[in-house]
Amino acid sequence: MTAFLHSPRTVALTVRGLECTYAGSAGTVHALRGVDLDLPHGSFTAIMGPSGSGKSTLLHCAAGLQRPTGGQILLGDTSIAGLDESDLTRLRRTRLGFVFQSFNLLPALTVIDNVELPLRLDGRRAQRSESLALLSAVGLGHRVRHRPAELSGGQQQRVAIARALITHPEIVFADEPTGALDLHSAREVMQLLRRLADQGQTVVMVTHDPTAAAVADNVLFLADGRIVDRLAAPTASTVAGRMAELVALADRGPEERVDRC
Ligand SMILES: Nc1ncnc2c1ncn2[C@@H]1O[C@H](COP(=O)(O)OP(=O)(O)OP(=O)(O)O)[C@@H](O)[C@H]1O
Numbered sequence: 568m569t570a571f572l573h574s575p576r577t578v579a580l581t582v583r584g585l586e587c588t589y590a591g592s593a594g595t596v597h598a599l600r601g602v603d604l605d606l607p608h609g610s611f612t613a614i615m616g617p618s619g620s621g622k623s624t625l626l627h628c629a630a631g632l633q634r635p636t637g638g639q640i641l642l643g644d645t646s647i648a649g650l651d652e653s654d655l656t657r658l659r660r661t662r663l664g665f666v667f668q669s670f671n672l673l674p675a676l677t678v679i680d681n682v683e684l685p686l687r688l689d690g691r692r693a694q695r696s697e698s699l700a701l702l703s704a705v706g707l708g709h710r711v712r713h714r715p716a717e718l719s720g721g722q723q724q725r726v727a728i729a730r731a732l733i734t735h736p737e738i739v740f741a742d743e744p745t746g747a748l749d750l751h752s753a754r755e756v757m758q759l760l761r762r763l764a765d766q767g768q769t770v771v772m773v774t775h776d777p778t779a780a781a782v783a784d785n786v787l788f789l790a791d792g793r794i795v796d797r798l799a800a801p802t803a804s805t806v807a808g809r810m811a812e813l814v815a816l817a818d819r820g821p822e823e824r825v826d827r828c
Pocket residue numbers: 589590591596597598616617618619620621622623624625824
């Protein structure tokens with residue numbers, strides 16, 4: 568597998584005072600209310616929380632897919648708030664990798680062409696030997712000429728992971744990577760992400776699944792736009808227990824999330 572090592576002493580992602588509001592029909596929705604984060608290189612972090620707690624907003628802002636309303640995001644030493652759209656697009660293409668619940672593979676392209684697409688979009692030529700090595704590493708060296716529709720969901724997600732890695736990203740952001748998979752495929756995908764982190768790849772993942780979150784090094788729990796708890800060395804049962812408490816609390820006070828203006 569390709570080496571992903573960065574210095575373990577440096578921080579891959581720094582988030583300070585992150586705020587994000589949306590204009591909703593019933594008033595302003597505060598999706599993030601001052602989130603602070605420091606993710607070291609090589610760490611594997613799961614983000615959990617009740618529905619509407621701000622997980623996707625946090626992931627999308629941290630990954631430069633969405634502009635926050637306030638606060639700072641540093642990728643290494645680069646502040647992404649000051650980047651214009653084209654610099655932000657280039658930063659995403661060159662320094663970040665993405666894995667989505669719905670795989671987002673292009674159906675008309677072969678597996679290997681999908682994997683090489685991020686390089687082509689960045690105007691770079693792919694080294695076929697590297698693409699093949701990545702596909703072998705995710706267990707799909709024998710399916711490189713197939714189209715996505717000819718693969719199972721788990722196989723498609725493994726292609727998406729290879730595609731995320733082709734640019735040697737500093738961070739891989741995964742948004743519900745097992746959400747569309749059966750238990751067996753989900754386990755395979757989580758084992759793959761775990762292996763990447765063990766090799767030094769920084770991974771940040773939003774998930775609803777305590778079993779998936781337990782594969783990470785740390786779990787951050789969001790509630791009402793704030794980080795309210797953290798678990799190191801999580802297990803599925805400690806994560807599920809904490810989630811049950813947070814969901815019960817969220818069910819008690821759903822109206823607190825909306826400030827009517
Ligand atoms: N485009 C939008 N316009 C208005 N409100 C939004 C928008 N996107 C998200 N929100 C609101 O912001 C809050 C946080 O949403 P977000 O999708 O980040 O939460 P989440 O924890 O990822 O939820 P889920 O687990 O249900 O996917 C929610 O109250 C949501 O309704």
